[in-house]
Amino acid sequence: MAFTIARSLVAFGVAVSVGLFMSIGLQQSALERLKVNGPVYEQVVYGKDLIADILPPPLFVVESYMLSFEASKFPELTETNLAKIANLKAAYDDRRAYWKTTRLPQALKDQLENDVIAKGDAFWGVMNREIIPALNAKDEDKAHGAIEQLRVAFHSHQDAVEKLVANSDAFLKGEERNAASEIVTWTIYAGAAGFGSFALLLVGLYLLRRRAIIPLDGMKAYMGNLAKGDFSTEVPYADRSDEIGAMSKAVAVFRRNALERQDAQKRETALRDAEFERERSQLAEKAAEEQIRETVIAQLTYGLEQLSNGNLDCRIKTPFATAYETLRAKFNDSMDALCASMAEIAQTSKQVGSSSAGITDAADSLASRTEQQAAMLEEATAALDEMNAKAKDASDHAGKATGMMAETRTSAEHSAAVVREAIAAMERIEGSSSQIGDIVNVIDEIAFQTNLLALNAGVEAARAGEAGKGFAVVAQEVRELAMRSANAAKEIRALISTSSSQVSSGVELVNRTGKALLEIEGQVEQVAGLIARIVSVSSEQAVAIGEINASVNALDQVTQRNAAMAVETASACRALGSQTQTLEGVVSRFQIDAAASPSRSQKAA
Template identity: 40%
Template structure:
């Protein structure tokens, strides 16, 4: 860290840029390695799956003891055992190894101990021979998956070397586990491929990093060249060389702002040097002015101290042997004028305070009398307001009952209207019944005509049957029965027509009665409307009366409240007048502490007649402005008699 602080700004910036670019390059390289390793692992698994599928297909077609099996979930090698002994040519596994660079193995299941033994494999032992006869590690995850009849895909150690593997179980015709097939590639092979790819990526990255660092160093050096010029300028300003020429660069960055700030600093330092020279020349003059100012402050301090003690008779003096400074003589004259005028004002205020005290005594007495009369007026007005409130409530109750009567009248009118509508409906129904009776009469006439025609037809049929002789006897019986039926239908039609005529007559009578009832209801409805209109007018008038009384009541109540407030104001005025009297005395006592050239006077306590001597003063009952009322009591005529019924006139 100490080495970094001793470095120049250019070296620091280059170091920071180089470190940042290196960090970015390392991050990109690490991400590339991770992605490439993952891709290589996926590619290796795809190659293993392809090799295992080819190995299973070759065993099914070229080796004894195997056959193709139906596809199963999660498997790529569709292989099954047959009942024939297993014979596998070593060239099969060598072909897979030489073609795809993938190791292949066939395991047979040993019944004793449930272990898998390599029957044929391309994996070599440490001595360089095929690892035929070796067993699969019982503690490994692949063994557990195969015993459970499942596929295992993942990493596994084989002969002390890590592999990317795929194991699939092999079943016989009865579905029993009889062996397994294997395909795998060493992880070292995948790692070498990854390392080759990483080297191909890292070398160009390092070259680009070096070029970027060199370019950054060049651009930083060019960007910091104006800063070195600013350092030289500041060093010359430190040596008080204010004639240095500063040329701000044409750019709009922080260095240009620094150059402009240096120009302002040079101008300020030059102006400061000139001001320091003139200040040194003015220091002597300032000392003389300081001495005169000290004399002025001392005299003003003593004069203000006397003024604080109440002395208004001693001004600030200016003697020939010790004259007041001429530059501040106007201040001395102003102070002397102030204390002289202040003394005159104190005397005037003292006289006014005495007069105020006398007036306060008179106002106190008048306010007490006014408060008493206001209380009496408020009590009378309160009783009037209570009586008016009862009257308003009574009128409001009457208006409410008139409204109820109006509602009842409206209800009766609506009932009459509904009755009229019902009668009209009944008339319409009677008219419909009349029309129906007429139609029934016409239908009965048609039935009579039909019965008559049927009777004629039956008679003709009987004549024709008689002519036919013995052969028409049965037809004559039928014609006789038809004639009887026609006669009965004609009789029934006559009876129905008689009943319909009677019903029609009664319906006509009912229709006439209903029409009369409708006319009567219409007259009742007209009279109900007239009564409802009268009740509505009464209700409106009662409501208006109640509203008017309510407004009058509100006005009286408001006037009562105002009267109560006026009474309270009168009492407060009386108390304020008493307080004013006391404070005027205190003011006189306070003003007596000032010493002036005028001679003090004795207080005048009988400047005006006492209010008790003016019992003839008039207080109008309808006065609202209490200030004017008080003035009338104090200064009004004295010969008018007091009106005892003033509130009654109000």
């Protein structure tokens, strides 16, 4: 694969980019490791947090030890100190769980879990088992004995804490030294990568000038010489396989084409001279041919002049050159054929004239009969129009009768509904009369009872003597009222009976009226059906008459067109006769040999 300038530039760009990316990557890596919250910073923070947690609490239990000792000496502080001890125990458990999940170096983490936390758990075990129960029970002897156990556990834990603090301090100092060393190392790496990228850039620019810019200047100078017309030297850099070589090959093709174009111009000049000589000889030949052609044109011109003057007997007798002899023979044959044709035209025009006269007479007769037929059709059309108008008028009257019958049927239905409502009202009146009769019966019974009560009251008043006279008068008035009520009730009963009989008669009459109205309604529906049938038949007749009328109108139009065509035909025949006469006049202008015409006609046929 050829290593072109484009590929060189690509490789150079890739190399410079790789160097820049390496420099940037090294700087970014150093920054990631040494920045805040980076790995180095995180290890230093873990060390400081560890020391902060173990000196003093929460992982260092010195405060819990002091509080328990104080509570054993001063019982009044027991509750307060126990609450503080419980808070310290919660903080201890929280930090104990936190340090198990951190990324602390494994050596410090093992020492923390196996030594400090283990001995701290032992301390808190003594605290929970011995000290807190003794303090709650306010048992001083047991508390003093437990304090001794707690003291041993505390000092053991303290030794482990001091050892871990010393190790943590040493770890912090080592991490700080490592961080400083890494800063120097990464700075050197980044500087080396940047310097290498710059050096690579300089080398690439030098190679680009040597492989591209200098050859391009050389090609520019050579192409300037080509533009001036100097094709003597070979194209430089043609042996290269890159873009410069491709350009040189293209310029070489251009130089070769230019040289070939010069050779072609020389050959074209020689051919142009030979062509000039050949054209001179051809011009001489054309002059001779032109003389012969002028002779032929003169003879043909004379013959055509005779033809334009009407002389059909003109023939060309002088022979032409071999190339034009056929033209003379064709001219003579054409004159013979034209003479025969004109003779036939003259004869045919006479025959056409006689035939057109007969056609004209027949066309005039046809036009007259067609006009008579058109007049008869117009009369038939007028009669059909009048019949159609009467049929439509009958259909309209039948439609109006249908509407009136529909209104009559509606009125009959409304009357039937009114009769039904009257029957219902009569029935309600009859029911009300029955109820009134019941009420009157009740009133009659009440009057009868009142009369009995008044009679009993009169008897009792008579028995009472003077004291009951006033009461007797009242009883007598009540009896009279009861009797009048009974009489009124009888009269009302008689009236109700009469009213009931009259209502029954009215109901019967109304029922008969309803039946009559139903019969009328049925008859009205039958009449409406008959009228609807009449309307339908009238409509069908009107449609049929309209179709007949349309057909007659169409026939009338066709007849009128036929009459017009017959008139036009007669007019055309007259025009044909006049044109035939004109044609005979035109043919008579030509000079035709009468004796030779029949033989020429037969020969042409």
